[in-house]
Amino acid sequence: MTGLRFDDRVAVVTGGGRGLGRAYALLLAGRGAKVVVNDPGSSLAGDGADARPADQVVAEITAAGGEAVACTESVATPEGGAAIVAAALDRYGRIDVLVHNAGIVRRAPLREMSVDDFDAVLDVHLRGAFHVVRQAFPTMCDAGYGRIVLTSSIGGLYGNHGVANYAAAKAGIIGLSNVAALEGAANGVTCNVIVPGAVTRMADGLDTSAYPPMDPELVAPAVTWLAHESCSLTGEILIAIAGRIARAVIAESPGVHRPSWTVEDVGEHLDAIRDTADPLIFPVVPDAHAQHIGYSFAMAEQTAKGVRHA
Template sequence: MREAGPEKRFDGRVAVVTGAGRGLGRAYALLLGARGAKVVVNDIGGGIPGGDADAGVAGGVAAEIRDAGGEAISNTDSVASPEGGRAIIDTALDTYGRIDILIHNAGNVRYAPLTEMTYEDFDSVLDVHLRGAFHMVRAAFPVMREAGYGRVVLTSSIGGLYGNRNVANYAVAKAGVIGLSNVVALEGAEHGVKSNVIVPAAVTRLADGLDTSKYPPMEPELVAPAVGWLAHESCTISGEMLVALAGRMARAYIAETPGVYRPQWSIEDVGEQIDDIRDTADSWLLPVVPSAHSDHIGRSFAMAMGGQ
């Protein structure tokens, strides 16, 4: 095991954490506050499906940080509207004069199979997870870019990577967040702004009703260090995804098989060569930053022009 280096601190940094009143968000806020960050603790205090409101949820976490000697203020605006996103960032700017770290963790869940999911349930989840991420980024990114520094951490899920039953709304939202983070990483690269995605799992109130007695330890505190590192000035990556589940940390990534080039294709050709098309040997891993988009096109063009 490597020897631990100096403690990574956030003195002088201002962090906004959405959905920070409970579970994962609370763990993130407490960790950053304990390491010196000034924290805006955002949470409307709603139920799992959304709605409701309890200002005491965010206020309690902010008080915990202050009681431990840190600095924090609570905010109960909703991420689900542009006005709410702006108000949350304005709380940081008006109170502390800057915004260095944005962690978008707020979420809701509305379960239903595809045949029964209502448009209201679909939109409600996208409003918080995906549109909420955009509302937060849209308000924070220009300030970070002008300052020449920023750390953005958006939240996806294994549901966004792999899907799951009865959560089409959640899966769509969590997949969309990955694309948003990649754009922030690309547009922020020359301005000192890094953006990454956390893919977390922990036993929180979302696990109510499940038998977790045979689960390994899965406290939110096992996820928080990954988010803390992504939020720190020493973070060396951008446009990537880190998985944190039950003490396991890993990188999730998108890759392409080299594929097969032919000057012309028929349906029958695809069927005959599907195994070669899908062969993952020598897969391409194209880093988002600096140039995955153009690398993808360039490599494909090179195969076509080389007749390979």
């Protein structure tokens, strides 16, 4: 096969036994990567265990002439995260790519959601991301190379009914990715976020009859590109849904500066405060944090010099 290859690269895919993770694992392996297919085989709610999903994907990869190993540890614990990364290091001696895709769903209206259901979802999605990133990141930095892809969702960007736990976890993923991108930049380690939309078992119970094609295979090329050595993006968010690939950004309005504010002033200037006709987008890398502060401070300095802002 010509084109972008992953020969001699080692990839870990969490939640790799079904759906999106399976599509990622198969495409990475098909492009030459050695793949650790991680999946404990739990139910959609995170209950139980079944080695068959991970084993079946490994069997598909090896039948096609690729190399893969199954790992059924759970990302939900620090010990599980360590074991998942160790599976790559022990079997192949390195880790070049980490795709955190593992996830569960426990739906409930916010007014009824239990603490246990909230924590269980964060344990897999957000804490799970930390558990595997924390183990892989130092090794990647020491090697001077790494590609990390973390999974958010439309719910993480915009929210959705009945999934406060899922939305909170997926929003947190973006913050974690940004820090990994910043701290990895000097060591050749990138970290980006994929926001996938596909019909998988997470769509169980939804009427998808009017949906356009939304197979996981439509998402996998975007994830695989983010995982490739030729990808220089870091600290970014790509959306992949129904054949559409796009970039999502955190944007600010230019805003309004005044030397002092009253409560009434805020209401009177609300239209200008909220005006995003000329949005500000600060790239995470090299230092959006400082750019954000610097822009605000510059407005204050200009006001002090008599320059009026709205």
